[in-house]
Amino acid sequence: MFEWFKKKSRQESFKNIIDLLYSLIEVSNRTYEDILRLGDSKPSDRRKIHRLQKSLLIQLIGPLPFDRVKADIIEPILSRPETSEGARLAIEHVCNEVAPRNLCWSKDDYAAYEELLPEFTSRRRPQSI
Numbered sequence: 823m824f825e826w827f828k829k830k831s832r833q834e835s836f837k838n839i840i841d842l843l844y845s846l847i848e849v850s851n852r853t854y855e856d857i858l859r860l861g862d863s864k865p866s867d868r869r870k871i872h873r874l875q876k877s878l879l880i881q882l883i884g885p886l887p888f889d890r891v892k893a894d895i896i897e898p899i900l901s902r903p904e905t906s907e908g909a910r911l912a913i914e915h916v917c918n919e920v921a922p923r924n925l926c927w928s929k930d931d932y933a934a935y936e937e938l939l940p941e942f943t944s945r946r947r948p949q950s951i
Contacts, residue, residue: 828885829934835884836938839891842881843899846874847909854908875916882920890935892917 849870853863882888896917900910 832885832934832938835881835886839878839881839886839895842874842878843896843913846871846878846912847899847905849874850909850912851904851906854906857908871912875912878913878916879919882916885931886935886938887932888920890932890939894939 849867853867853871856863856867882891896913899905900913
């Protein structure tokens, strides 16, 4: 009955996860550079990273299977050379919060994820993360 709503929810979650990851990388890279250069970071950047991490956590607990999101989206993004060590740590911290929750997804969730994956992985984020 609400299949259209579930599909839209999954699409939005997929898009939000990707957008949040790139935003978190952008701010974390800048903050990591500040730490290396100045020995400290701006409080406003730390607050922004924390807000992005909370939003990412909420999305990762959502309608998409976390194990697949991590393997198909998060790991490839973390392995990119433009992702700093600070960004990796910020994202891995969120993933470590999701992993022990033992969330269960149905076969339908996995099937719906497989349908969405090509659509979103074919989109490219601009090089200037």
